[in-house]
Amino acid sequence: MAQQQQPLIILPEGTTRNLGRDAQRNNILAGKVLAETVRTTLGPKGMDKMLVDGLGDIVVTNDGVTILKEMDIEHPAAKMLVEVAKTQEDEVGDGTTTAVIIAGELLKRSEELLDQEIHPTIIALGYRQAAQKAIELLDQISIDADDKDTLLKVAMTAMTGKGTEKAREPLAELIVGAVSQVVEDGKVDSEQIKIESKDGAAIEDSELVSGVIIDKEKVHPGMPSEINGAKIALVNSAIEVKETEVDAEIRITDPAQMQAFIEQEENMIKEMVDELVAAGANVLFCQKGIDDLAQHYLSKAGILATRRVKKSDMEKLAKATGAKIVTNIEDLSADDLGDAGLVAEDKVSGDDMIFVKECKDPKAVTLLLRGSTSHVVDEIERAVEDAIGVVASTVEDGKVVVGGGAPEIAIAKGLKDYAETISGREQLAVTAFAEALEVVPRTLAENAGLDSIDSLVDLRAAHEDSIYMGLNVFEGGVTDMKEAGVIEPQRVKKQAIQSAAEAAEMILRIDDVIASSSQGAAAGAPAPDMGMGGMPPM
Known part of the structure; x- marks a missing residue:
């Protein structure tokens, strides 16, 4: 078988x-x-x-x-x-x-x-x-072709048939202005064009800011809301008392020692703020936290400060203002500061935002897009991103x-x-x-x-x-x-x-x-x- x-x-x-x-x-x-x-x-x-x-x-x-x-x-x-x-x-x-x-x-x-x-x-x-x-x-x-007239036509063609069509001419002007501003060695890094979109206004109210808009508010109500001739410090470490590297225990046997300990902490924070003042800074963007006491001292010194700024925004601020991002505040000097004609806190569609404007030859700019509703604004943003891409391609290749x-x-x-x-x-x-x-x-x-x-x-x-x-x-x-x-x-x-x-x-x-x-x-x-x-x- x-x-x-x-x-x-x-x-x-x-x-x-x-x-x-x-x-x-x-x-x-x-x-x-x-x-x-x-x-x-x-x-x-x-x-x-x-x-x-x-x-x-x-x-x-x-x-x-x-x-x-x-x-x-x-x-x-x-x-x-x-x-x-x-x-x-x-x-x-x-x-x-x-x-x-x-x-x-x-x-x-x-x-x-x-x-x-x-x-x-x-x-x-x-x-x-x-x-x-x-x-x-x-x-x-x-x-x-790479003249401005051609770039405007390219931007308008990209936006035809999208939600931006009725305002394509003013938007094309903004887009070509933004791309022309961030060109470096014939290349366009479109990441350096930040897009902030807010509803509650007409598309025509959109604007190009020669600098960066930060979607944050100042950390203390006592701080100035507007600073002309801003000297900007960018710090990516926290402005607070540093934790010790190793676990440490401090035994205090006398109330006077407790007082001295608190005063020492206060002095450390005050010294940090003094470093900023000594360097000549009147605006501070911090990537990490700012202690409550530091907020008080910064407010007394007349410095406009904001905290927890995104890393990408810090890099754009550096590109726009010429500032250097500093890790240790003790190393801050006048050479590390950036310049802007105006830094102001403003309300847009009910949200406080900080505008860093009037920068000299900024290599990072911001487009503030407006629209009637959130869905409209989202579609405008998509159309503008497409238009930025095509204008950047035309600038780089010179062929249409x-x-x-x-x-x-x-x-x-x-x-x-x-x-x-x-x-x-x-x-x-x-x-x-x-x-x-x-x-x-x-x-x-x-x-x-x-x-x-x-x-x-x-x-x-x-x-x-x-x-x-x-x-x-x-x-x-x-x-x-x-x-x-x-x-x-x-x-x-x-x-x-x-x-x-x-x-x-x-x-x-x-x-x-x-x-x-x-x-x-x-x-x-x-x-x-x-x-x-x-x-x-x-």
Whole structure:
């Protein structure tokens, strides 16, 4: 009698596995669904999404990366496209929706090629060749520019279609002013532009402060609320009696000794305040605590002080005022102090804030954004962050392209010509890549309520004469985008095309999804219910 062969079990119980075409189909479907979700938010006529979390908190936005971050996404392939949006946000600050919908369209086109029995590796290779050629074509259609007028147009284009649209001109002035102020050696550290947002006023009341706003109040009511010609000390240690390094016990046998002990502590704190006065400081920002007694002495000395200031704010204060952050107050000298024309405590929307203004050539500035409600202010802040990112990219690269879907049509036209020079099946993948890029002008037309086919045909015809012809979604025709002032940084398009191509290529190369039991549903198939104790269900 033949011995019955024992089944070989490699994967743990409850693991699900999708192989070959099923795995590809599932992953492509996930990418397409995600792209469709954010697609309606693209362009000046894009709609907003309302996202409600488990606690009932509401976010209303049309910012692609915010939507994707707030959504509770389970599918592993969809998570890869969320990473595309996050990378786009980190690198450029704008174009997140564009990157995701191009990636989704590339996956959709690849499905058609897979149905024609073209191997995924050939499609991936074709996409890689197309992406490289697309970047070359993008360089050819780019315009050199870094003057203020161009920067203003770039900022306004980034804010069109967002909550800031009605006040985009004054906001663009503030943003360009902020970015121009923090440029160092041709590079922009956007971390040095602090954004403080407060509701209870109109968007037009937003202002650019040549210095830093600290969301704190002075520590003692007796301190002055306003100091002109401020000399600022930044201290990152506590102004209080220092604890001993080791546990120590002090035995006091006489009331006089007790008095002497208290006086000694008082003198230590007084000496610290005297050090500040001797150095010439009249404003103190402390990263740690300030003792009650120290507050009293600082108040008597006429010094405006605040405590528990965030480390990031201390660094911005140093950049804005030229002060050095001191650890030991005994080492403080006049050279360590920073300068500001005015330091004042002011009430904004019911909260006390300390304004450090009128700094000489500050390398850190603050944008105080206002809006009618907290949801409005949050959306303004997201739009302003995008605009800061695109202005910074333009300052660093000095290269821009026009908007309105014009670059995508120009690149698609160039790619179709390039495809004819390629032999082999990769030609089909390059053509598919070209057609996928046309999703941007097509979506712009759909979101504006225009006929997408007519718009695409008109755009292609117009590009025979000029590469700057784009879709005017407000009037419904084809216009010269360069003259209309619709301008975007080259880096936004470059990053979107590269990220989308790489993500689509990575997803295409997956032919096997192995998910553990807890992730079974996420991978597209529910884990089998094994019932009690691993036995088959009754």
